[in-house]
Amino acid sequence: MRDIQLLHKGKVYHGRIGYDQPDMMEVETLKPVEFARGDKVLCFDFQRRQPTKVLYASSTKLILATAESELFNIGKRPEKAYEDFMNDNMEPIKSFKLNTYATLNDDFKITAVRISNVSQIGIGLEVNDFSIKLNHVYDTKIFCDDECIMPKIIVRYAHILERTIRYGAEIHQISASDLNKFQYYVATQQFKQLMHA
Structure with missing residues (x-):
């Protein structure tokens, strides 16, 4: 030490x-x-x-x-439009791998999703169907170990993979305390991944 x-x-x-x-x-x-x-x-x-x-x-x-650290950029609205991050000339954006679950709430319909990664521009969600609407604001509950955070997200794109559909969502609104909890949760998950590598 x-x-x-x-x-x-x-x-x-x-x-x-x-x-x-x-x-x-x-x-x-x-x-x-x-x-x-x-x-x-x-x-x-x-x-x-x-x-x-x-x-x-x-x-x-x-x-x-x-x-x-890029951890402190999670949840901050980027100065560029979301679409600007999708062009081929952009520098790579640091992404943090996660494996946690969340629910998307739309009126009275609740959809369970898996969160696969998070970055400055948003959250990567995976689900097995096409029930998620693009450019729609969802109330979300993300499970962070013993706590839950409840941001609002806007789903921006969908990418069909072999066994699932990956959606990209931007964090539309999040409280300061939830953002702090989320940043800490992402950091501890990275820490755990590095310790097991």
Whole structure:
């Protein structure tokens, strides 16, 4: 474990890195700390100086993501139109793989879907039929471990695969607390995938 120092609200805390990747790290502090999800923390040692944000905080354990991480672009409405992201000349957009479930609610009809990925421009949904309407706003319930979040999404395109249909949806509306929960959930899922790889 490598030592690191954390600067938060004018105080320096000492910790040890348990897990380190370009986008996120897990730090165990030597003494209990009171950080909150979303707090800005400057991490530094002899090799780097990196602004981060807190994704998870307990009394002695932190999961931090770099301030410029694509995680913090999830749910933000892109400056470009959704269609602009679909042309062939675009740079690749960072996508995070997920395997969770959600429901789409339209009037009194509820459709169960699997969420396969998430990125800055939206969410990838998979379902086995053509019941999802394009350019339609859906109330959604996404299951994030023990919690549920309820954004509104607009389904923008459909792609027929061998065994399923993949839909691309843009996040139309999401509360700040739900967005924070969702970003944390995506980060922990990436963390779990890397630990099992």
